[in-house]
Amino acid sequence: MKVLVFGAGGQLGWELQRTCPPQVTPVFCDVPKVDFFSADSIVQCITATRPDCIINAAAYTAVDKAEQEPAAADRINHAAVREIAELCRRNSIFLTHISTDFVFSGRHFTPYKPEDTPDPETVYGKSKLAGEQAIVQTLDAFLIIRTAWLYSSHGSNFVKTMLRLMQEKPEIKVIDEQIGTPTWAYGLARAVWTALDKNIHGVFHWTDAGVASWYDFAVAIQEEGIRANLLENTIPVMPVASSQYPAPAKRPMYSVLDKSSFWHRLEKTPVHWRIQLRRMVKELPSCHPK
Numbered sequence: 541m542k543v544l545v546f547g548a549g550g551q552l553g554w555e556l557q558r559t560c561p562p563q564v565t566p567v568f569c570d571v572p573k574v575d576f577f578s579a580d581s582i583v584q585c586i587t588a589t590r591p592d593c594i595i596n597a598a599a600y601t602a603v604d605k606a607e608q609e610p611a612a613a614d615r616i617n618h619a620a621v622r623e624i625a626e627l628c629r630r631n632s633i634f635l636t637h638i639s640t641d642f643v644f645s646g647r648h649f650t651p652y653k654p655e656d657t658p659d660p661e662t663v664y665g666k667s668k669l670a671g672e673q674a675i676v677q678t679l680d681a682f683l684i685i686r687t688a689w690l691y692s693s694h695g696s697n698f699v700k701t702m703l704r705l706m707q708e709k710p711e712i713k714v715i716d717e718q719i720g721t722p723t724w725a726y727g728l729a730r731a732v733w734t735a736l737d738k739n740i741h742g743v744f745h746w747t748d749a750g751v752a753s754w755y756d757f758a759v760a761i762q763e764e765g766i767r768a769n770l771l772e773n774t775i776p777v778m779p780v781a782s783s784q785y786p787a788p789a790k791r792p793m794y795s796v797l798d799k800s801s802f803w804h805r806l807e808k809t810p811v812h813w814r815i816q817l818r819r820m821v822k823e824l825p826s827c828h829p830k
């Protein structure tokens with residue numbers, strides 16, 4: 541099976557590269573080889589590669605910047621996805637697409653199921669939902685996986701930012717009232733390959749198991765940083781309200797996803813986010829995390 545992966549240089553794309561199974565012939569693509577701002581670039585990449593399957597891990601992921609750049613977010617997360625879906629339809633290519641908890645407002649207080657009605661409140665969330673809808677309207681068979689709170693040893697993310705701040709600051713303040721599930725992109729990448737192998741179609745959710753606030757996550761990152769000798773000393777981590785950190789894009793207060801249907805189809809045992817965090821932190825070089 542020949543698989544074309546978009547967004548190969550991102551967190552998930554990088555994890556897809558190192559977890560790629562031997563039976564797959566992968567073609568990993570990123571900017572400038574493919575640029576989602578150009579419809580021609582997408583056509584050329586797909587027609588030159590002639591894959592059996594595309595995994596779209598590329599996205600405009602700058603949630604706050606998207607509020608000032610709605611056209612760019614819509615182009616990458618929606619219009620380009622529609623063009624990819626159309627090419628998949630015409631060339632009988634199976635499309636696997638990654639989406640986000642931001643398609644929900646976060647006003648629920650029970651885990652969101654894949655079939656719950658999306659109600660995004662941010663430019664980023666609206667653009668990602670429009671991308672999902674373009675796929676559903678264009679293709680009979682596809683796989684959309686919504687995920688949340690991704691981190692990896694590759695790329696920029698909350699874990700690496702916290703470890704850096706914990707080395708630089710006498711104390712840090714972290715929001716304690718937004719709830720979700722920290723998710724190691726490595727586990728998601730493995731789930732994507734398993735789903736392809738099992739020919740799973742539809743809309744599903746994937747995160748690691750368990751729930752946490754950003755504050756809980758930060759406290760755990762400090763503990764793991766000390767354990768892995770990435771940090772020398774503990775500093776106070778103070779819980780604060782979201783109102784103390786106003787951001788251009790409103791964050792969902794509750795973005796726990798119900799993963800049960802996907803876990804069942806994958807026949808995978810969920811791993812708690814705390815265990816995944818320990819595994820990821822062990823991969824970081826013991827010098828200053830970048």
Ligand SMILES: NC(=O)c1ccc[n+]([C@@H]2O[C@H](COP(=O)([O-])OP(=O)(O)OC[C@H]3O[C@@H](n4cnc5c(N)ncnc54)[C@H](OP(=O)(O)O)[C@@H]3O)[C@@H](O)[C@H]2O)c1
Nearest residue numbers: 547549550551552575576598599601638640687688689690
């Ligand atoms: N990160 C999270 O917490 C999170 C949470 C929920 C869902 N997701 C979803 O999970 C997926 C993977 O996220 P991630 O964290 O791996 O994202 P990421 O690290 O930001 O990577 C995004 C990738 O998209 C590529 N890209 C950006 N603009 C592009 C363009 N114009 N043309 C082609 N490629 C372009 C980037 O290339 P460059 O690096 O060259 O710009 C990068 O390789 C995305 O669909 C995202 O929406 C992420």
